[in-house]
Amino acid sequence: MIDIRTVSPNDAEQILGYCKTVGGETDNLTFGAEGLSITVEEERKFIEDFLGSDRQIFLVAEENGEIVGIAHFSSSPKPRLAHRGEIGLSVRRSVWGRGAGTRLLEKLIRFARDTAGVKLISLEVRSDNHRAISLYQRFGFQTAGVFPGFLNIGGEEVSADLMILRLP
Numbered sequence: 359m360i361d362i363r364t365v366s367p368n369d370a371e372q373i374l375g376y377c378k379t380v381g382g383e384t385d386n387l388t389f390g391a392e393g394l395s396i397t398v399e400e401e402r403k404f405i406e407d408f409l410g411s412d413r414q415i416f417l418v419a420e421e422n423g424e425i426v427g428i429a430h431f432s433s434s435p436k437p438r439l440a441h442r443g444e445i446g447l448s449v450r451r452s453v454w455g456r457g458a459g460t461r462l463l464e465k466l467i468r469f470a471r472d473t474a475g476v477k478l479i480s481l482e483v484r485s486d487n488h489r490a491i492s493l494y495q496r497f498g499f500q501t502a503g504v505f506p507g508f509l510n511i512g513g514e515e516v517s518a519d520l521m522i523l524r525l526p
């Protein structure tokens with residue numbers, strides 16, 4: 359069974375390994391098999407910033423003690439930006455289609471609305487990532503525009519959709 363919980367600083371090393379794995383499994387993320395290129399200590403500090411915050415949240419999906427998905431939402435304290443936030447989401451290929459992405463996204467949106475109090479959530483997704491786009495559409499995200507050349511993967515430029523969800 360897949361559990362969803364808040365991240366802990368002790369997850370830092372496992373998350374870096376997880377990012378290398380998911381980065382190698384798809385070309386849909388902003389990194390490949392090289393992962394995040396930061397140290398465990400840097401990742402630990404990154405995680406600590408999320409803890410106890412009402413402006414950002416970092417969740418992990420876990421099965422049998424192994425991290426199989428991560429998701430975060432961040433919003434800025436700047437008054438002119440505080441009405442909106444951004445999310446990132448990934449799930450290991452071995453558990454795709456079992457609802458982890460849906461459950462992570464549901465919790466991010468609830469936090470964004472009820473705790474951070476934002477009105478808009480945005481994300482960028484490869485324009486050909488139909489799986490992720492249909493998941494986002496199911497939650498009401500709409501494509502606001504296309505960013506040509508958003509990613510450069512091995513010399514090939516790939517476009518991304520900017521998707522936005524307006525909260526009630």
Ligand SMILES: CC(C)(COP(=O)(O)OP(=O)(O)OC[C@H]1O[C@@H](n2cnc3c(N)ncnc32)[C@H](O)[C@@H]1OP(=O)(O)O)[C@@H](O)C(=O)NCCC(=O)NCCS
Pocket residue numbers: 384386387447448449450453454455456457458459460461481482483484487488489490492493496
């Ligand atoms: C996108 C991603 C997060 C979805 O996670 P997941 O755990 O498989 O998602 P779920 O099981 O909750 O939902 C799958 C949804 O994907 C969509 N989907 C599934 N198979 C699909 C297919 N073949 N074509 C199009 N959409 C599909 C559906 O909307 C489905 O919802 P449904 O249950 O109503 O059918 C996951 O595939 C992933 O991490 N991919 C690689 C990284 C990535 O693309 N991240 C997003 C970057 S913006």
